[in-house]
Amino acid sequence: MKALHIVTLHTPTHDFGGPTRVALNLCRGLRAQGDQAVLVALGDGFQEKRLPRSVDGVPARLFQARHVLPRFEVSGITSPALLAAAPRMLRSADVVHVHLMRDLVTLPVAMLAARMGRPLVLQTHGMIDPTQNRVAQAVDVLGLRRVLKKADAVLHLTPRERELTEAVVAPEPMGPAYRLVNGVTPQPMRAPGDGRPPTVLYCARVQEGKRPQDFVGAIPTVLEKYPDARFVLAGPDTGALAGDMLALAGSLGVGHALEYIGALDHAGVLERLRSCDVYVLPSIKDAFSVSVLEALSVGLPVVVTRTSGLAPDVAAAGAGRLVDSAPDDPDNAVRIGRAVLELLDPAANAAASRAAWRLARDSFTLDAVIGSLRETYATVLRDRFTAGPVRPTPTRVP
Template sequence: MNIAILSGITRSAGGVFYAVSSLCKALVKQDVGVLVIGWGGTEFQEDLEAWGKVSVSSYKASGPLKSSLAVRHLLKTSAVDMVHQHGIWLDDQWAALQWQKQTGRPVIISPHGMLDPWAVRNSAWKKKLVGWLFANESLRKAACIHALCQSEAEAVRTYGLKNPVAVIPNGVVLPDFDHSTFNFQRPTRRRRLLFLGRIHPKKGLKELIEAWSLVQGAWRNDWELIIAGWDDGGHLDGLKTQASSLRLHWSVEELASDFCSRPSTLYFLGPKFGEEKDALLRSVDAFILPSFSEGLPMSLLEAWSYGLPVVMTPQCNIPLGFEQGAAVRIDPETESIAEGLRQFFSLPDDEQKAMGLRGRRMVEEQFTWEKIAEDMCSVYKWVLGGGSPPACVRFD
């Protein structure tokens, strides 16, 4: 069984890059032949290491759709049994549709939250045009749509698609330490609340900063808010301007190790990858994701894997986090975020620690890449004619 994976292959693809590279490495261990095809940016050589032993072919692309004839040539000469398309609205989805028509072989599509109603409304006219050109036909002709959660499966149906839907979550690579022995003592510095991800309006960062300005008194004096990630479309400058207008002390310096050595309680640290990201996650005390729209965010799974308690919205699409007592619920609105922060900060230290450890156990039990690769393999075999549909596939 040989599969071509179409996906962003560098960190510029955000969480999709980490999810797909981890899935592909797990599939190779399942003896699946994997060829990854994607456009390479300036980070390609640096990020190639993340793919391990997976075969990766890069091509140059241009324009807002990342258009290229090279992706079509690579598909034509690949001799694979099936294409698994990750992400939609770009030219590689069109190339996969053309390959499907030419060969009669199946395509599976993973939208990664891009069919969520909020996401569809964002830049709606552009998506209507791309939908008319190729995206809607591609989605209708897919042998199966891969949804990361039940909410995304419902979004697939809301969009009007009647394809079989396989519900398989993202996974996480567990850090190499046992967090059950973690010593959750109050540090000699301010405690740290982290957002780590793409700096984009859908992440609710504008609302988070406004909420931070409302959390007055001892709580904000005891905590720092850290916003780390890569700027998508110039959104970061607006956040800095907003913080200044709210008279928040903010900084782009690295974090201090001692208590209250600086007036800042808000930090913009820029993108963090590899060892820097690992060090940051090990140095913070809690994680927040106030998003308006997500597929199934890798950043939350990673936060739980480090034993961090989480503050998140239902739109993050991991209701299990609430059910397991690993997260505080907020809505992507200023007042709700502020109230959620007050609620979380008022929890005893032991309860904050217990929240994080419940999250760690949750990802250990349900979100490992080995299990997810097994489920994905069962879908591949079924699509290629291997008997009855697996239990993760729904038709309603």
């Protein structure tokens, strides 16, 4: 079986984060099971004249990004060459798997696949929900609702994500819904720190939605008890906030404790996770963070908000701490600092570390996710074959 995975963007610094990483993981896992899986995306920020033909070992068709609507950032980039090549690529695939967002890449390709009658799987990564933005509403009317209704499968991370995506097309029915969580490759458990100062890590895009200011704001609370603690801010600066975060640390009198190290490749991320004691992601709206899963996979305890998609699993397993958080709440940072302090206690850290590693191993391995995805693909193709030109009645899967 050949699966074509279409995602918006790949850059050397992984600016698009989670969706691209998920697409790569799924492609790699499918290929390990003997399927053909190819990544299709825009490429940007590469110094070479020719874009890479593979990404992390996955065959890739990358097309140079054109910034046609710069004020819309990643939603405003496209490639005429990709759109011209799309019909041929779509015809060559048994399944077209689109990592969908309101943009000029994945949405046009999904619309074309639906029009061509290709088996279409959509994965929304928590990015498709009702909106008051007039431009986004126009995009919904022009095409997004149509592809959500015509899709052979719409994948969701959580029941809440499914509800929000369904609300975009309501009162009409969405395509058949299936749950597919994110997964990670099992990793050896990290070794405990050997005399180094306590180290706390943020490793995600540095942008407003991830709330890096709450991470920085937690530093004074932790330093009161652990004055030698170190804080590492890692990830692409897609919100142009890294300088502001360093300035914030300086204004709080803790600039000496914070280091910004920029974007890391996947191997670099795992290496950094192993060298830290607590992972913090203050984001309020993350549907199912890959970076949190990667932290869990090496046995690194996490601090996440109660509204994040992985919060129930982290709480049930004892793999970290949950914090209440709300936009512009000045107490966010203090709550995060207190949670970090709890996890820096050696006994609590050891217990949460073991729980984190077991949680990733038992519930979120990439092999299990790939098994579920292949079953979904088989269902889509079987329904297509048996139903012929008549669309089967969607079955809702919680």
